[in-house]
Amino acid sequence: MVVSIQVMKQIMLIFTTSAVALVLLAAGCATSRVQQTETTLTASGFKTVSSFTPEQQRLLNTLPAHKLSTVKRKDQLYYVYPDHVRHVAYVGTKDNYQTYLNVLQDQQAIRDTRAEVEVRVTGFDDNMAWDAAWPGGW
Secondary structure, eight states: OOOOHHHHHHHHHHHTOOHHHHHHHHTTTOOSHHHHHHHHHHHTTOEEEEOOSHHHHHHHHTSOTTSOEEEEETTEEEEEEEETTTTEEEEEOHHHHHHHHHHHHHHHHHHHHHHHHHHHHHOOOOHHHHHHHSTTOO
16 A cells, blocks of 8 residues: 555654643543633643732733733733633743644644545545445455
8 A cells, every 4th residue: 555655744643743732632521612722721831820819800801811912021921811710811931832832733733634534535435436346345
């Protein structure tokens, strides 16, 4: 069986996903997009920071819910994803953010590969040609 290099790369991508993807698989109970995002952020190195005081909650509420925002603090740029319901923020550095983007790309590549494989699997509908090629069955 001859397999193209591109197909082999796609197959290898499935098997060589990052450790973060494995963490996400283990946490597969996440049922909502928000939970999946929060799990991915945590696995990418973002820290969960609680807001206890009214001032902390007020500042957290200035950020759009469930969206990454940049916040500059002590001349350092941070990426902050607030969860207003639980009064927490997921806070990461530039490196954590880059890891997060890489994980999202890995997840998209896996979805693309799965979709491509599904198309290939369901794409052969010329039953007569297949029946003629293997008249005795498989």
